[in-house]
Amino acid sequence: MSEIANPDDARELLSELRRSIDNLDAILVHTLAERFKCTQEVGRLKAAFDLPAADPTREAEQVARLRRLAHDAGLDPEFAEKVLAFIIQEVIRHHERIRS
Template sequence: MTEIDDIPDMPALRAEIDALDAELIALLARRRALIDRAARIKKAAELPARIGWRVEQVVANARRHAAEQGLDPELIEAIWRQLVEAAIAQEDRHLKGDEE
């Protein structure tokens, strides 16, 4: 990984951002695959897509990690709540037999 202060110009900086975005997308794709697995486990166990305490645990973890990295916990919470809601909708589709 390139040290941030070693990036010489805007084209190089943009290339670093684009590469990082690709890594983030790959991580989100892995998260989606994990959610698919969670849905299969929940279906077998007859659990609902939304488990309230787990939603709050995931959001609290994201806030804590954000603060540890010097990020705005409020912003990260808002992003994570959207991410979690999308995951719940994804699980719900699986539980109802409407997998994409």
């Protein structure tokens, strides 16, 4: 970024970065949509075979793995864990709705 010397160049670079962010957000939305398709099927399966909605062992493994992946990708593992916790919380709410 050392070559950016004036506000016009800064605004142009900002637009370019925002286009990348928009592309990445589209990936996030579509990946979340696909993930929800999977967890909805997990939810139906758990409800049909009366398995518990939450699974602490599986969740602990997921968190440990995601923290490793985040660390290797240069992403703050705390942040990755918080986002996953938020998603899992929402998934459990969905599962409880299916069950009830």
